[in-house]
Amino acid sequence: MIRQPPRFSILICNYNYARYVGEAVESCLSQTYPADAYEVIVVDDGSTDESLQVLDRFRGDARVQILTQANGGQAAAFAAGVERATGDYVCLLDSDDVFEPEKLARVALGTHNVTSFAHLVNRQLWAPEVLSTASLVDLSRAEAIVVVNSRTDEEHFVAGLAANQAIRSGGRLVYIGPERNRTALFAAIHLRCREGGQPFAVAGILGEYARLEPAALRPHPGLAAWIEETGIEQLAGLAGVPRADLAEAGRILAESSRKVVVFNKDYRGLRRAGDERLFAEAADALGGSLLALREKANMQGLLDMGAGPSWLPGSAGAGEGAVEALEGHWGVTLSHLPPGSPDVAGLLRDHRIKTVVILGEDPFGAPGYPPDLIEGLRAAELLVVGDLFPTATTAAADIVLPLSSTAESSGTMTNQEGRVLAFDRAVAPVAGLETWEILCGLAAHLGHGAAMAYAGTGEVTAEIARVMPWYSGVDPAGGPTSRHPGRAAPARIGFDPALAAGEVVPVETLALDASEARLARWLGESFRQARAALRRA
Numbered sequence: 001m002i003r004q005p006p007r008f009s010i011l012i013c014n015y016n017y018a019r020y021v022g023e024a025v026e027s028c029l030s031q032t033y034p035a036d037a038y039e040v041i042v043v044d045d046g047s048t049d050e051s052l053q054v055l056d057r058f059r060g061d062a063r064v065q066i067l068t069q070a071n072g073g074q075a076a077a078f079a080a081g082v083e084r085a086t087g088d089y090v091c092l093l094d095s096d097d098v099f100e101p102e103k104l105a106r107v108a109l110g111t112h113n114v115t116s117f118a119h120l121v122n123r124q125l126w127a128p129e130v131l132s133t134a135s136l137v138d139l140s141r142a143e144a145i146v147v148v149n150s151r152t153d154e155e156h157f158v159a160g161l162a163a164n165q166a167i168r169s170g171g172r173l174v175y176i177g178p179e180r181n182r183t184a185l186f187a188a189i190h191l192r193c194r195e196g197g198q199p200f201a202v203a204g205i206l207g208e209y210a211r212l213e214p215a216a217l218r219p220h221p222g223l224a225a226w227i228e229e230t231g232i233e234q235l236a237g238l239a240g241v242p243r244a245d246l247a248e249a250g251r252i253l254a255e256s257s258r259k260v261v262v263f264n265k266d267y268r269g270l271r272r273a274g275d276e277r278l279f280a281e282a283a284d285a286l287g288g289s290l291l292a293l294r295e296k297a298n299m300q301g302l303l304d305m306g307a308g309p310s311w312l313p314g315s316a317g318a319g320e321g322a323v324e325a326l327e328g329h330w331g332v333t334l335s336h337l338p339p340g341s342p343d344v345a346g347l348l349r350d351h352r353i354k355t356v357v358i359l360g361e362d363p364f365g366a367p368g369y370p371p372d373l374i375e376g377l378r379a380a381e382l383l384v385v386g387d388l389f390p391t392a393t394t395a396a397a398d399i400v401l402p403l404s405s406t407a408e409s410s411g412t413m414t415n416q417e418g419r420v421l422a423f424d425r426a427v428a429p430v431a432g433l434e435t436w437e438i439l440c441g442l443a444a445h446l447g448h449g450a451a452m453a454y455a456g457t458g459e460v461t462a463e464i465a466r467v468m469p470w471y472s473g474v475d476p477a478g479g480p481t482s483r484h485p486g487r488a489a490p491a492r493i494g495f496d497p498a499l500a501a502g503e504v505v506p507v508e509t510l511a512l513d514a515s516e517a518r519l520a521r522w523l524g525e526s527f528r529q530a531r532a533a534l535r536r537a
Helices: 018-029 051-056 074-084 099-107 136-140 157-168 198-212 221-230 232-239 243-254 275-285 299-304 322-330 344-349 371-378 392-396 435-445 457-467 497-501 514-536
Strands: 008-014 038-045 064-069 089-092 144-148 172-176 189-191 259-264 289-293 355-359 382-387 399-402 411-414 420-423
Touching: 008 018, 008 074, 018 038, 018 051, 038 051, 038 074, 064 074, 074 435, 099 435, 136 157, 136 259, 136 289, 144 157, 144 198, 144 243, 144 275, 157 172, 172 198, 172 243, 189 243, 198 221, 198 232, 198 243, 198 275, 221 232, 221 275, 232 243, 259 275, 275 289, 299 411, 322 457, 344 371, 382 392, 411 457
Parallel strands: 008 038, 008 089, 038 064, 144 172, 144 259, 172 189, 259 289, 355 382, 382 399
Antiparallel strands: 411 420
């Protein structure tokens, strides 16, 4: 028996976008998906520009329906399009938020397999429970700063500025890393360790610190036993730094009250499995706080919203009672769903995933991304991709959805320090609808409209706050005056010394975000030109 492909209805809501609507329709008609398995429905919401003239050329195409109505707003146009849709699924040309996609997947599509391609690789380094406990203000006021696995001057400008402010006020920087860079130039001491030796340098500093502050490691018996068993001299050898430098760094920290440990969770040099947990425990043992930086904007927000098969909304693992709690917040039943796979990458490698929806990531265009995962994507029966720009992944897709940008959306994002920031839409979305409206419409068409019946982004934010209490201080209206107290400090994190035995060469993931990769290339070239100009001067 030949399996028929599912039928898709592609809905485009248009109001005065004559410049773009024709290209949007053509992009749908150029798909390689069978022509009789999809339809394009364009709802013109009373446009006063040349939109109807542009759409006239598609009236003879049996795949295209063109509906016109008096201007009634985005919701009315969406409802009119959905009413005419005959497909098994409705696709809309927009969207890039996180909370609604993962809720849609779990509630309407019946799967916990929600993740990011950045999380499918480097699993030995996976430590979602390691969260920032320091703010940028804490960093700017620190008396001592430990920076490890991070080039703050190039990778995290705002954190670098805050650290420099602390240094100008008398704070001292302990920099741990194999290269001499601009961050190292401002250090009171640079522990220039060998590649991959950073965790041993941190442990050696803790050992020297404990000689001056004997009570420091008592709450951390496993870490204390490992340091004692290994010995500070051997830790210095493993790190590739003189023991005298470890002692000097320990002295600086013992003389300081306000301390912050800064590291990059996405550092792409040689690493040790479990190093994040060591850094987190080190910050606690030093009596300081932790600033865990990321290479991409809102990556912490991605985890907060539940973008992980076993990581539910609220930065919660899928342990006992977690699914039931989420059912209570959402008013739905999730207990019948099979648990999310702990190895989605393995499912892809084995070609066991038949339908893939990718929003805002470009695995096909990311240099060095594992070829077996790419082949798993090629083997999928249906690949739906949404992005802001054409990418190698959109070129491989069966269906492409042009996403809306942050400027076209309202919502929240989570910054490097774990602080939630609200923002308002600056311009109308080109595709006509904001993300939350589109995903609510999809849920309704799939029979789950009641679970995602929001009247506005304020209701979405209010629901997020019920699931994640640290969102309760967010002003749904957004704006620069919004203030939020930040998340509560996480529970103490234990470090398994056995993990430090494994070296990890991380896979690069920045290029998964085509927009971030484009910005990184521009910044890199700007730095190169600036340095060349300085040398000529």
